[in-house]
Amino acid sequence: MATSQCYAGRVIKLIAKWLLLASALLFVAYVYDGVQVRSFSAAMLAAFVIGLLSTVVRPILVVLTLPVTVLTVGLFIFVINALMFWLAAELLSGFAVRSFGAALIGSLMYSVLGIVIESALESLFSKK
Numbered sequence: 001m002a003t004s005q006c007y008a009g010r011v012i013k014l015i016a017k018w019l020l021l022a023s024a025l026l027f028v029a030y031v032y033d034g035v036q037v038r039s040f041s042a043a044m045l046a047a048f049v050i051g052l053l054s055t056v057v058r059p060i061l062v063v064l065t066l067p068v069t070v071l072t073v074g075l076f077i078f079v080i081n082a083l084m085f086w087l088a089a090e091l092l093s094g095f096a097v098r099s100f101g102a103a104l105i106g107s108l109m110y111s112v113l114g115i116v117i118e119s120a121l122e123s124l125f126s127k128k
Contacts (some may be wrong), residue, residue, distance in 0.1 A: 034098045034099065049091060065080065089103070
């Protein structure tokens with residue numbers, strides 16, 4: 001019984017995080033005109049694709065660009081994050097980014113909101 005409750009809690013946390021990240025993407029599009037999102041469903045799909053790219057492609061890019069990342073004292077990671085953001089916009093029709101610079105600014109804003117969301121959900125779903 002405890003295992004199924006633990007599993008249900010993780011599923012609820014994952015769905016809540018997905019919905020909040022989609023909302024964060026809509027917020028980024030609202031406050032920054034370099035990023036455009038057509039609808040909430042487009043934001044949900046974009047949040048999913050950004051998460052998928054960050055899980056699958058980003059680690060490969062981090063390893064391949066390790067010398068550049070070391071030379072730039074880790075700042076090149078921002079470029080990699082912007083590439084994931086920009087690639088998601090290129091793959092989806094309801095999500096658009098005006099330029100690479102816009103992707104850099106949008107990904108920074110989205111990342112900060114993602115950290116806040118993760119922190120809030122962690123404290124909400126933490127075991128006491």
